[in-house]
Amino acid sequence: MxxxxxxxxxxxxxxxxxxxxxxxxMLAAGVILANVLARLxxxxxxxxxxxxxxxxxxxxxxxxxxxxxxxxxxxxFDLSLVVGAAGIVTVAVGFASQTxxxxxxxxxxxxxxxxxxxxxxxxxGAFTGEVLAVDLLSxxxxxxxxxxxxxxxxxxxxxxxxxxxxxxxxxxDLLLRLPTDHPLDGLxxxxxxxxxxxxxxxxxxxxxxxxxxxxxxxxxxQLSVWAEQACYLELRNTxxxxxxxxxxxxxxxxxxxxxxxxxxx
Amino acid sequence: xxxxxxxxVGEGQERTLQLGPLTLRLARMRxxxxxxxxxxxxxxxxxxxxxxxxxxxxxxxxxxxRFAGVAPVDPRLIPLTANRSxxxxxxxxxxxxxxxxxxxxxxxxxxxxVMVGDTQLLDLPIRPPKPTFFGTPTQGTVAWAMRTLLRxxxxxxxxxxxxAITPVQIHNAGEDPLRxxxxxxxxxxxxxxxxxxxxxxxxxxxxxxxQGQEHAxxxxxxxxxxxxxxPPREKNGTAHPVLHVFNAVFT
Numbered sequence: 001m002x003x004x005x006x007x008x009x010x011x012x013x014x015x016x017x018x019x020x021x022x023x024x025x026m027l028a029a030g031v032i033l034a035n036v037l038a039r040l041x042x043x044x045x046x047x048x049x050x051x052x053x054x055x056x057x058x059x060x061x062x063x064x065x066x067x068x069x070x071x072x073x074x075x076x077f078d079l080s081l082v083v084g085a086a087g088i089v090t091v092a093v094g095f096a097s098q099t100x101x102x103x104x105x106x107x108x109x110x111x112x113x114x115x116x117x118x119x120x121x122x123x124x125g126a127f128t129g130e131v132l133a134v135d136l137l138s139x140x141x142x143x144x145x146x147x148x149x150x151x152x153x154x155x156x157x158x159x160x161x162x163x164x165x166x167x168x169x170x171x172x173d174l175l176l177r178l179p180t181d182h183p184l185d186g187l188x189x190x191x192x193x194x195x196x197x198x199x200x201x202x203x204x205x206x207x208x209x210x211x212x213x214x215x216x217x218x219x220x221x222q223l224s225v226w227a228e229q230a231c232y233l234e235l236r237n238t239x240x241x242x243x244x245x246x247x248x249x250x251x252x253x254x255x256x257x258x259x260x261x262x263x264x265x
Numbered sequence: 266x267x268x269x270x271x272x273x274v275g276e277g278q279e280r281t282l283q284l285g286p287l288t289l290r291l292a293r294m295r296x297x298x299x300x301x302x303x304x305x306x307x308x309x310x311x312x313x314x315x316x317x318x319x320x321x322x323x324x325x326x327x328x329x330x331r332f333a334g335v336a337p338v339d340p341r342l343i344p345l346t347a348n349r350s351x352x353x354x355x356x357x358x359x360x361x362x363x364x365x366x367x368x369x370x371x372x373x374x375x376x377x378x379v380m381v382g383d384t385q386l387l388d389l390p391i392r393p394p395k396p397t398f399f400g401t402p403t404q405g406t407v408a409w410a411m412r413t414l415l416r417x418x419x420x421x422x423x424x425x426x427x428x429a430i431t432p433v434q435i436h437n438a439g440e441d442p443l444r445x446x447x448x449x450x451x452x453x454x455x456x457x458x459x460x461x462x463x464x465x466x467x468x469x470x471x472x473x474x475x476q477g478q479e480h481a482x483x484x485x486x487x488x489x490x491x492x493x494x495x496p497p498r499e500k501n502g503t504a505h506p507v508l509h510v511f512n513a514v515f516t
Contacts, residue, residue: 168407169398169407203410205398228398231396
């Protein structure tokens with residue numbers, strides 16, 4: 001019985017063994033490098049930053065892709081076949097995934113333009129809520145009654161986005177109809193005094209009473225008061241109560257629509 | 266009375282202090298310290314200061330907090346500056362002509378800290394100020410609002426237990442008058458000092474308008490009289506410009 005002739009094996013298969021070994025080393029190096037680069041990006045960016053998450057994924061898979069292609073080329077694989085097949089697959093997938101592709105592209109624009117960020121309170125279409133995530137395909141919201149809403153990025157891009165928490169302060173407008181029996185300057189002074197006494201109302205910008213018109217119910221006035229973003233809800237609840245108390249204390253009723261008719265004979 | 270002092274409260278005892286509009290009641294039961302506090306917003310007795318008699322039943326308007334595991338040392342009260350900038354609006358605007366320099370005095374609101382050893386139990390405004398905003402509607406700072414007389418004569422300053430005096434040096438090196446209608450004072454970066462008369466002061470603020478600048482910049486100046494009663498809330502660096510002051514009316 002003949003023993004194993006390593007020399008002959010090496011002579012026959014040595015080149016293949018070398019090339020496969022190189023390919024394996026390339027793959028291993030690619031995985032390590034991709035991980036290192038992805039972690040560097042993660043460390044250099046803010047946590048929960050959607051753009052950083054996207055960049056990490058892109059860098060990771062791009063590096064892996066380059067090293068896989070190099071490894072395949074090393075073992076003698078003809079990449080032109082892959083490129084050709086990839087072209088046909090791309091066309092087919094492109095037709096089939098137009099919507100997803102649109103969402104992805106819209107997502108990239110959202111990340112670049114940043115009309116909303118994680119943690120913002122926004123209104124998109126019929127939904128108002130806190131932004132939980134801005135992902136590649138969709139934006140996730142949590143409504144105030146604790147519902148989870150997934151809005152495709154394409155829809156977000158096409159809609160008007162109202163970012164309720166972008167700026168540090170916000171104004172609340174209270175519309176009032178007050179009878180014309182009372183002088184307008186007195187009503188204005190009373191409403192400003194009420195606003196000034198509210199703890200959450202900002203001293204500046206100053207509260208304002210804006211005359212909207214004269215309607216069937218009397219003077220139509222808009223009391224505009226500013227508050228910090230975080231105190232807006234409290235202002236919205238306490239201002240009407242305070243105005244109601246002040247009007248009742250002075251026997252000033254809210255205006256009721258009335259029409260006066262005169263009969264002539 | 267220097268209210269920034271140690272307030273011994275034995276077991277089963279209570280002490281009640283009036284600091285201007287703030288009523289502060291401390292009571293100790295075993296190792297639990299119970300603190301009740303209330304600030305009367307419209308209290309005309311602005312300068313009331315001293316210990317008052319025991320309160321049989323704490324009114325509902327008081328906020329009550331209990332602290333368990335408190336170290337067996339006497340509580341200590343310390344004066345603190347406000348936890349945000351203060352926007353001071355002079356009742357009569359001041360116009361500083363080009364080349365002029367002057368010193369004015371602004372009173373700023375104080376907070377009281379209740380300390381047990383090195384642990385701060387409470388951090389309360391003595392008189393809750395009104396919030397305000399300094400900046401444009403899209404960018405600015407939420408601060409506390411104050412009206413001030415912007416006194417020039419130091420001897421006319423009325424001592425009040427819930428206010429510290431902040432000296433402001435105004436330099437107008439510009440070519441046109443500097444109209445001071447609002448002043449944002451970064452009090453959270455100032456330390457509180459007590460002088461020999463028991464008045465509370467903060468570090469000096471320098472309002473410097475340089476040539477070619479439209480607005481004045483606020484810089485931190487000299488320390489207050491006497492030793493600091495505690496560190497500033499926020500540490501500041503060297504005397505670099507920290508804020509700008511708008512010299513136009515905010516609309």
